[in-house]
Amino acid sequence: MATEIGRDDGQAAGAFDPLKYWLILPAWLVIGFFLLAPICLVLVFSFLTKEFRGGVIWEFSLAAYDQFLFDRGLFGDEPPRIQWTYIEVFGRSIFQAGMATLLCLVIGFPTAFYIATRPRRVRAVWLFLVTVPYWVNLLIRTVSMKFLLRDSGPLNEFLLFVGVVDEPLGIVNTGLAVQLGLFYSYLPFMVLPIFATVERYDFALSEAAADLYADRWTVLRKILLPIVAPGIVAGSILVFVPSLGAFLAPDMLGGAKNFMIGSLIDEQFNGNAGNWPFGSAASMILLSLVLVALFFYARQTGRQGRA
Amino acid sequence: MMSQDQTTVAVELRHVVKKFGSFTAIRDAHLSIYDNEFFTLLGPSGCGKTTLLRLIAGFEEVTQGQVRLFGKDLQDLPPNRRPVNTVFQNYALFPHMTIAENVGFGVRMKGASQGEMQKTVERMLELVRLTDHAHKRPSQLSGGQQQRAALVRAIAPSPRVLLLDEPLSALDLKLRQAMRIELKQLQQETGITFIFVTHDQEEALSMSDRIAVMSDGVIQQVGPGREIYEHPRNRTVANFIGETNLLGAIVHEKSGSGATLTLEDGSRVMCTDNVPVGVGESGQVLIRPEKIVVSATESSSFGLHCKLASAVYLGTDTQYVLRTDGGLTLTARMQNVDDTAMQMSTGSSVVAMIEPAAIRWLADGD
Numbered sequence: 198m199a200t201e202i203g204r205d206d207g208q209a210a211g212a213f214d215p216l217k218y219w220l221i222l223p224a225w226l227v228i229g230f231f232l233l234a235p236i237c238l239v240l241v242f243s244f245l246t247k248e249f250r251g252g253v254i255w256e257f258s259l260a261a262y263d264q265f266l267f268d269r270g271l272f273g274d275e276p277p278r279i280q281w282t283y284i285e286v287f288g289r290s291i292f293q294a295g296m297a298t299l300l301c302l303v304i305g306f307p308t309a310f311y312i313a314t315r316p317r318r319v320r321a322v323w324l325f326l327v328t329v330p331y332w333v334n335l336l337i338r339t340v341s342m343k344f345l346l347r348d349s350g351p352l353n354e355f356l357l358f359v360g361v362v363d364e365p366l367g368i369v370n371t372g373l374a375v376q377l378g379l380f381y382s383y384l385p386f387m388v389l390p391i392f393a394t395v396e397r398y399d400f401a402l403s404e405a406a407a408d409l410y411a412d413r414w415t416v417l418r419k420i421l422l423p424i425v426a427p428g429i430v431a432g433s434i435l436v437f438v439p440s441l442g443a444f445l446a447p448d449m450l451g452g453a454k455n456f457m458i459g460s461l462i463d464e465q466f467n468g469n470a471g472n473w474p475f476g477s478a479a480s481m482i483l484l485s486l487v488l489v490a491l492f493f494y495a496r497q498t499g500r501q502g503r504a
Numbered sequence: 505m506m507s508q509d510q511t512t513v514a515v516e517l518r519h520v521v522k523k524f525g526s527f528t529a530i531r532d533a534h535l536s537i538y539d540n541e542f543f544t545l546l547g548p549s550g551c552g553k554t555t556l557l558r559l560i561a562g563f564e565e566v567t568q569g570q571v572r573l574f575g576k577d578l579q580d581l582p583p584n585r586r587p588v589n590t591v592f593q594n595y596a597l598f599p600h601m602t603i604a605e606n607v608g609f610g611v612r613m614k615g616a617s618q619g620e621m622q623k624t625v626e627r628m629l630e631l632v633r634l635t636d637h638a639h640k641r642p643s644q645l646s647g648g649q650q651q652r653a654a655l656v657r658a659i660a661p662s663p664r665v666l667l668l669d670e671p672l673s674a675l676d677l678k679l680r681q682a683m684r685i686e687l688k689q690l691q692q693e694t695g696i697t698f699i700f701v702t703h704d705q706e707e708a709l710s711m712s713d714r715i716a717v718m719s720d721g722v723i724q725q726v727g728p729g730r731e732i733y734e735h736p737r738n739r740t741v742a743n744f745i746g747e748t749n750l751l752g753a754i755v756h757e758k759s760g761s762g763a764t765l766t767l768e769d770g771s772r773v774m775c776t777d778n779v780p781v782g783v784g785e786s787g788q789v790l791i792r793p794e795k796i797v798v799s800a801t802e803s804s805s806f807g808l809h810c811k812l813a814s815a816v817y818l819g820t821d822t823q824y825v826l827r828t829d830g831g832l833t834l835t836a837r838m839q840n841v842d843d844t845a846m847q848m849s850t851g852s853s854v855v856a857m858i859e860p861a862a863i864r865w866l867a868d869g870d
Contacts, residue, residue, distance in 0.1 A: 404563055405596035407583040409610030409661065423600045 236484070243477035251471045261478035283461070283479070287486075290457040293372060293447070294440035297379035298387075301436045302429065304380070305387035309428075312388070313395035324392070327385050335382060339449045342378050343369060346450070370452030378446030379436075386435035394428030430494070438487055458483055512539035513575070514665055514697040515560060520569035522555055522721075529555045531721045533569070537665075537699060537714075542691050544700045546708040547718035548744065553701045554593075556718070557667050560699065562586050574664065584613075589663040591671045595654035597642035603653050604629065604638040610661035628656035631690070648679045655690070665697045672707065684710050705745050709733065717741045733792075738866060742790050749791040749834050750866075755783050762860060765789065769830020771808050774860035788866045795862035796836035798824050798854050800847060807855035810834070812848055824848075826856050 243261050245253040263269075267277035312323040330338060344350055348365035356362045368374045398421065406416045422429075444459030451457070458479060465476025515537040522530040529552045537543045545553040558564045559571055562583035571578045578586060589610065597606050608625045616624070629635045632652035642650055651671060658666055668687075672680045688711045691698045702708055708715050709729040716726045717740075725737045736742035739750060753765040753773075762776035767789075781787055798812075810826040813833070817840075824836040834856060848854055 399594075399596065401592055401594065401596040402598060404561075404583070405590070405592055406598070406609070407563075408561060408588075408590045409657070410584045410613035411609070412584055415613065420598060424598075 239477045239480050242473055243481050245474050247472045247474045249471065251466070251473060253473050258474065261472075261474035264475055265478055265482065286456055286458055286461055287482075289372075289455070290441055290459070293375050293379065293455070293457060294437050294443075296372075296376045297383065297440045298433050298437045300376060300380040301384050301387035302433060305384055305432065306391055306429070309388045309391035310395050313392050313398075320396075324389075327388050330381075331385060335445055338381065339378055339445050342381055342446075343374075343449050346374055346377065369450060370454070372451065372455055374450040375447050375455050375457070378450040379440045379443055382443070382446060383436040383440060386439075387432035390431040390435065391425065391428040394425040398425055430498070434491070434494075441487065442483060513537070514539045514541070514573070515699065516570075516572040516575075517556075518570040518572065520556075520559065520571060521567045522552075522559060522564065523567045529721050530559070533723050535716060535723060535726060537697060539574075539697055540695050542688065542698045542700065542711055542713045544702060544708040544712035544715045545718055546702055546705060546715050546744070548703055551718045552721040553703075553718050554669055555721075557590070557669055557699065557701050560665070561588055561590050561667055587664045588667060589658035589661060589665075590667040590669065591654050591658045593669045593671065593673065595642070595650050595671075595674075597650060597654055597657070599642055602639050602641060603634060603645065606642065606653060607657045607660050610657065614661050624660050628660045632656050632686075647675055648683070651675060651683065652686075655687075659690070659694060659696065662694075663696060665699060666691075668698060668700045670702055671700075672702070673704075680707075687711060709745075717744060719744065735864060736790065736866070739788065742866065747793050747835060747837070749793065749796075751789050751791065751832065752786065753789045753865075754786045755779060755781060758783055765863070767830075767832060769828050769832040771828060771830055771832075773808070773858060773863060775863040775865065776860040777863060777865045779865045790864040790866055791834070791858060791862060793823070793835045793837035795859060796826075796834060797857040798826065798836050798838060798848070799857065800852065800854055807857045808834075810854050810856050812850055812852050812854050814850055815848060826854065828856075
């Protein structure tokens with residue numbers, strides 16, 4: 198009896214209360230308009246035929262994906278061979294983004310730790326300072342990075358003056374410059390999530406571990422790091438993913454040799470290549486790679502949590 | 505059964521001073537704690553008792569003086585190299601490890617083999633009946649279970665001295681009372697020196713071999729619970745431990761066995777305690793409420809004539825507030841062995857009888 202009444206109530210609330218659905222509508226509109234629609238559009242474009250100098254012809258084609266994977270010679274009549282060019286671009290992008298993430302982690306973790314252990318008022322000032330560079334446009338920041346690193350820039354001038362080097366280091370137009378650029382662009386994305394977890398960390402746990410004969414290194418490795426790991430992972434994802442698709446830093450700092458996926462895609466829409474389906478296909482491949490990586494990460498942590 | 509070894513000093517504080525900036529947390533603490541002793545630091549919050557514990561554990565450094573452990577100066581020895589373990593107030597169990605891993609942590613860090621560690625962990629979990637919870641996370645345990653896990657985690661590496669920082673304060677009353685007995689038993693079984701910090705006098709009295717009462721960073725008095733309760737050295741100690749009647753008194757007459765005192769309201773009482781001052785001089789006396797016998801009949805010449813201002817029934821006891829004819833207020837407490845309580849109504853005339861031996865002259869009558 199009671200359950201039946203309960204179910205009736207539930208039905209009434211569920212089926213005859215349209216207000217509930219109207220309230221979710223804005224959220225669905227945002228997700229649909231800004232997330233699902235663009236992705237679907239890109240997905241559809243990647244299976245269409247290219248129009249020269251931009252645009253698409255509405256005709257199904259696998260040409261974009263074929264171009265990405267296979268080399269059929271200049272006139273397209275040779276037997277297909279694996280096309281390494283784009284795979285190399287992807288590989289380089291993953292490497293550069295990985296290095297940038299590592300740099301951010303190495304610098305960002307101690308920074309976040311330092312800030313989180315300051316008194317509350319001082320903390321706010323430090324956090325503000327970390328975000329200050331973000332008030333300047335990314336393009337300008339990247340250009341100024343180039344200015345800093347170039348052969349006649351302040352860094353090399355200083356090193357020459359001090360006598361550490363005999364000739365300028367020639368950092369610009371190398372992979373290192375790209376990594377530094379990405380590192381500079383995304384460092385706050387590493388600092389903030391780590392700060393958030395370290396701030397919540399109970400330092401009595403470190404004391405307890407030290408009390409139980411653990412030295413400083415062991416406390417860090419066995420207690421602090423495992424507990425703040427979610428912040429480290431979140432920061433790494435937040436740095437790695439945008440780094441992977443970045444095109445400003447590689448363009449401005451890396452030169453032609455350090456071409457990354459972002460630049461490749463940019464070329465297809467804004468540049469001379471003008472191949473929308475190919476740009477879309479490259480985007481979809483990039484997206485799939487990121488999603489697969491995140492999926493495996495989520496499954497891994499899910500398992501650890503249950504164990 | 506006192507398993508106290510008076511010959512070996514486990515922890516010795518030598519004129520320890522601890523300052524945080526301009527604030528002095530500990531002023532000249534000078535103290536010996538014996539091996540196998542259950543020693544309690546008792547005091548209100550902010551009195552410096554936890555700071556003292558942290559100095560022994562090594563989380564804080566002394567500003568002046570020395571902390572010695574079995575005759576060895578601990579100066580410059582970090583916490584991980586002191587054979588001392590701590591039970592933290594909020595347990596500080598590692599949230600990402602199982603209970604077994606938590607308990608085994610210190611044993612492993614000390615260099616035991618995997619097998620030895622497992623054996624110790626099993627023994628420890630059995631000791632506090634947590635064997636079934638070995639593979640759970642701390643968050644899956646109740647407060648009492650977490651408390652016991654934290655306790656054996658600290659005992660597992662067999663420390664020479666165990667420091668307990670208000671370990672029972674987060675538990676409810678029933679559990680707290682059960683844990684007192686368990687803690688005391690554990691201390692006697694393991695023979696480890698326990699240094700226990702609490703603000704709860706009942707906790708201190710029920711478990712400790714000796715108690716140090718602290719306030720404002722000063723160790724006020726050190727001694728067995730009975731001594732501190734019966735012979736508090738000063739007002740601070742008297743007020744902190746138990747309920748008290750603190751009264752001003754003037755020495756009226758001195759004899760071989762004691763003195764006659766004039767209380768503030770002019771009434772005279774006999775006192776057999778050692779009164780170190782001469783006739784005519786003033787000081788303070790302490791009378792515990794349970795030493796005052798209230799009766800409706802006038803049967804004793806030592807009795808103070810009073811009016812009953814209030815009687816509060818507290819189950820086992822009744823608490824009486826009395827106003828003497830001279831205007832002094834006294835608190836008395838009597839067990840409800842019969843119906844005496846009900847026979848006396850508020851406003852009625854009663855007599856308060858105080859045994860001469862129950863009146864204590866305060867040595868430091870400040």
